[in-house]
Amino acid sequence: MAFNSLLPSIVFQEVPGEITLCFSITGCRVGCKGCHSTDLWNEKHGSPLTNSGFSKWIERYQGLISCVLFFGGEWQADALIEKLQIAKAYGLKTCLYSGEKYVDIAITEQLDFLKTGRWVAELGGLDSPSSNQVFRDLCTGKTLNHLFINPSNNTSLSGAENVAA
Numbered sequence: 001m002a003f004n005s006l007l008p009s010i011v012f013q014e015v016p017g018e019i020t021l022c023f024s025i026t027g028c029r030v031g032c033k034g035c036h037s038t039d040l041w042n043e044k045h046g047s048p049l050t051n052s053g054f055s056k057w058i059e060r061y062q063g064l065i066s067c068v069l070f071f072g073g074e075w076q077a078d079a080l081i082e083k084l085q086i087a088k089a090y091g092l093k094t095c096l097y098s099g100e101k102y103v104d105i106a107i108t109e110q111l112d113f114l115k116t117g118r119w120v121a122e123l124g125g126l127d128s129p130s131s132n133q134v135f136r137d138l139c140t141g142k143t144l145n146h147l148f149i150n151p152s153n154n155t156s157l158s159g160a161e162n163v164a165a
């Protein structure tokens with residue numbers, strides 16, 4: 001199964017301690033007020049991300065990356081689960097940034113990390129102590145929001161808190 005994705009990029013701060021290949025999936029229906037990524041609302045944007053195409057992206061960066069991240073895609077659970085299983089088969093960690101508060105357990109079973117919570121400007125993103133958003137290590141059950149806050153100057157270590165979830 002396939003959903004549409006923008007061109008992937010390598011990111012360094014969205015998943016703490018990991019070098020991550022990041023796919024932004026189009027078709028987001030969460031509709032956060034003040035969303036900075038409205039180009040992700042139209043499911044026709046981007047190109048189909050087939051399983052074979054996804055594997056080719058991983059093989060291109062194999063040895064350089066340690067994790068694969070999806071900005072969204074939980075609205076097509078089967079397509080997302082297939083990609084997560086492929087990533088794990090390559091020995092990579094997996095992460096999902098979702099704007100929802102809860103994510104299907106069939107998806108979370110395939111994840112090492114999960115960010116939940118819609119964008120609420122007044123509360124801020126993961127870099128904000130008052131954020132409604134939560135970043136969890138699902139292997140340990142621990143919340144890792146503190147890793148997104150720089151205690152010395154209280155500036156964000158992540159550029160992703162209002163991107164695709």
Ligand code: SF4
Nearest residue numbers: 028032035099164165
């Ligand atoms: S902030 Fe993220 S979850 Fe919210 S509408 Fe925009 S892309 Fe969707």
